[in-house]
Amino acid sequence: ETGVTQSPTHLIKTRGQQVTLRCSSQSGHNTVSWYQQALGQGPQFIFQYYREEENGRGNFPPRFSGLQFPNYSSELNVNALELDDSALYLCASSSGDRRDYGYTFGSGTRLTVV
Amino acid sequence: KQEVTQIPAALSVPEGENLVLNCSFTDSAIYNLQWFRQDPGKGLTSLLLIQSSQREQTSGRLNASLDKSSGRSTLYIAASQPGDSATYLCAVRSSEGYSTLTFGKGTMLLVSP
Numbered sequence A: 001e002t003g004v005t006q007s008p009t010h011l012i013k014t015r016g017q018q019v020t021l022r023c024s025s026q027s028g029h030n031t032v033s034w035y036q037q038a039l040g041q042g043p044q045f046i047f048q049y050y051r052e053e054e055n056g057r058g059n060f061p062p063r064f065s066g067l068q069f070p071n072y073s074s075e076l077n078v079n080a081l082e083l084d085d086s087a088l089y090l091c092a093s094s095s096g097d098r099r100d101y102g103y104t105f106g107s108g109t110r111l112t113v114v
Numbered sequence B: 001k002q003e004v005t006q007i008p009a010a011l012s013v014p015e016g017e018n019l020v021l022n023c024s025f026t027d028s029a030i031y032n033l034q035w036f037r038q039d040p041g042k043g044l045t046s047l048l049l050i051q052s053s054q055r056e057q058t059s060g061r062l063n064a065s066l067d068k069s070s071g072r073s074t075l076y077i078a079a080s081q082p083g084d085s086a087t088y089l090c091a092v093r094s095s096e097g098y099s100t101l102t103f104g105k106g107t108m109l110l111v112s113p
Helices: none
Strands: A005-007 A010-013 A019-024 A031-037 A044-050 A053-057 A064-068 A074-078 A087-094 A109-113 B004-007 B010-014 B019-025 B030-038 B044-051 B056-059 B062-067 B072-077 B086-094 B101-103 B107-112
Touching: A005 A087, A010 A019, A019 A087, A019 A109, A031 A074, A031 B101, A044 A064, A044 B101, A074 A087, B004 B086, B010 B019, B019 B030, B019 B086, B019 B107, B030 B062, B030 B072, B044 B056, B044 B062, B044 B072, B072 B086
Parallel strands: A010 A109, B010 B107
Antiparallel strands: A005 A019, A019 A074, A031 A044, A031 A087, A044 A053, A064 A074, A087 A109, B004 B019, B019 B072, B030 B044, B030 B086, B056 B062, B062 B072, B086 B101, B086 B107
């Protein structure tokens, strides 16, 4: 069984640019969630996709957007990057049909905005 | 709104000690609770998953308990080792709303040889 994989591992962008982060969910999982983790903080929920539809969103502005594909992989897009967007972005997958499942996380993408 | 608190924020112990990490949450409407380990700059590794109907789970030297009604969980680590040094995060999966995870800020553990 494959785990959750994220790409790229590290990224440096300039303020105002746009970025796309990618995530492949664990085999058998149909739900993908994205989290932002600032230094010294717990992960904060950005949004979640279930069977290609967004079914939950945290307190993040619309310039954070996403997609889920038929194979349940996902993308996180951030437009008009700001310095405060510098963080570790984590992707997690689970089963939306089995709420007793836990979440499996990827290794994250470290985004630095300069 | 679910809030998760972890105490202590940091802990430093000598090798061999048994230790307890605490997690509390404000809303008992949960499906389950997960404990994760995070090494510096890395992703999250799931340690234990406790369903809302369970009282505890064990894996090796780790034991996690859950008291849903009082909104508390503890992670017990027996005979700590330097390799246990990491940040430990507690997260609850809500049974209302979006059913996503809400995290605490974590406990940073340092086990010295």
